[in-house]
Amino acid sequence: MDVARAQLDAIDRLNQGVNAFVLIDEVLALKMARESEGRYRRGEPLGPLDGVPITVKDTLNVAGWPTRRGSQTTSNAAAPKDAVSIARLRAAGAVFLGKTTTPEFAWKGLTESPLNGVTVSPLDPARHAGGSSGGAAAATALGLGIVGIGTDAAGSVRIPAAFCGVVGYKPTFGAIPLDPYPAAFWQLPHIGPITRSVADAALAASVMSGAAGSDWTSLARTTLGEHLSGQGRPSKIRIGVPAGLDGHLDLDIRNAWDDALSVIAVDTPVSTVEIPIEESRDIVGTLYRLGCAYAVSQVSEDKRDGLHDDLLAFIEPVKHLKAEDLLGLQRRREEIASRLSALLVDEIDVLLTPTMPCLPLRTDAPASAAVDWLKWCPFTPLFNLSHGPAVSVPWHSEGAALPIGLQVGAAPGRDGNVLAAAATIEALDARRCAAGSRTSGHVG
Known part of the structure; x- marks a missing residue:
């Protein structure tokens, strides 16, 4: 009580x-x-x-x-x-x-x-x-x-x-x-x-x-x-990092990302892999817009004026999609998901990215930032496309005003891998924060 x-x-x-x-x-x-x-x-x-x-x-x-x-x-x-x-x-x-x-x-x-x-x-x-x-x-x-x-x-x-x-x-x-x-x-x-x-x-x-x-x-x-029982989990988790990440990252995120990798890679093998990040984001974005368009269609005509104009702008691009467009999207989704799951079974155990490429948006950001939110969210949709588990865990870099999120994702059904990797990163971050507090009185 x-x-x-x-x-x-x-x-x-x-x-x-x-x-x-x-x-x-x-x-x-x-x-x-x-x-x-x-x-x-x-x-x-x-x-x-x-x-x-x-x-x-x-x-x-x-x-x-x-x-x-x-x-x-x-x-x-x-x-x-x-x-x-x-x-x-x-x-x-x-x-x-x-x-x-x-x-x-x-x-x-x-x-x-x-x-x-x-x-x-x-x-x-x-x-x-x-x-x-x-x-x-x-x-x-x-x-x-x-x-x-x-x-x-x-x-x-x-x-x-x-x-x-x-x-x-x-x-x-x-x-x-x-x-x-x-x-x-x-x-x-x-x-x-x-x-x-x-x-x-x-x-x-x-x-x-x-x-x-x-x-x-x-x-x-x-x-x-x-x-989550741990059975069948590899003793040493292999981490993959997508090629070309730096081009997506704001400076603050890039500095924190480099810091995180420098710590994580000390005891864990990290390799670079090819992942269609932007294409996956765009496929999910289109499919998600279709879902939102359906939700809007279920609102009765007498209540449509109560809908947010930005939501209506968000669904506008999918109003005229054709059947062949949808078939093409679904085909590529299945190809990417199959390719990613093969990678996450045969070559690496988890994929690591920053969760977001930027710091939290300011509340005075232009309204277009809301409508175009998928443009500044390239990394998370991949694991909705593929059905795999994913965890965002905080990482604090010394001197940084805010922590960033690190995203760990895996093949479907391998939740134990992502949680084990995320727990390891969490422990490394806590150790760094504790050491920084002892030496400088301030971390993050």
Whole structure:
């Protein structure tokens, strides 16, 4: 109970000016905390998430709470039941604090909407938190919830994790069931946790994982617990880095990236590989625009005026695509995914990139930066295209104003590889920060 009350008090103090939450349910949070406390007093906790405070992105259904999806066009009626992933968290004893912000229909890499306004990074309130799970990342960075549940169709867990200095984990596609299933989004979306540690991300994802009849793509998947057991994992993880990265990176990111590689490569083999980064981004961008166009088409005519003009501009390029265009996109997607999985099985174990090529965008950036968000997000879509797992983990370079995110990705089903590599990077970063604090009093 004390933890829940402290969290609710902290939300009152810290959320102002950041705008991470769209809903806070004090009554439910305290009720769930009271029930958890009772289980602990009886020596009957439900598991490691029992009593742990969490937040949920406002694209996922929580029984009794509305799902507004950041849009004025949606209903304020309460959802009748939990999504499968949320029901599993409830059954594990997690304490639900509230719902977090998202852009309208989760369409972009920044979190701002006509319904809820702008969400900023707690690291620098003059900069965006990223998106579309920006509220989840901002809340987690502030310590408001141990786990923030987000969704990711082109980087929407990893982008805000990088911009807010926390961990974002997108598991293998289908590992966590999607409910309701987003039928028009070309198997791009995933559900994933945002946390302050790799271990917490792995735990939360494993609780949500496992087959469910409501998501046909989940039925052939085993639970993440089996993937994370360590069986079959290489003793020395081989890291690949895409050729030509420097041309994508702003100077601040390039300096931090070079610093990270200089530390990681001391004990781990790193090789350069050829990856069609930009083509993959463009394929995912087109398919994602089609999904957003479908979401817009489901808005009734009498509510269309409530849609954000930038969202309408975002979907405009796909309005006149032909069948042969879509067939060509899907063919290239399959070719790239097959080529990448072969590389990640036969030659390397994980692919390492910066999560983002730039620091968090400033809130006074021109409006075109929102519409063109895929132009400054080249690296994350690759693992939505390929269905592989990917983690963004923070890296602090000495003297840098902000941490960057490092993205670790692997072949589908090899979640253990990405989490092991991310945990190693996390430990190296912590060691560097501790050493810097002892010697200079300041790192990052």
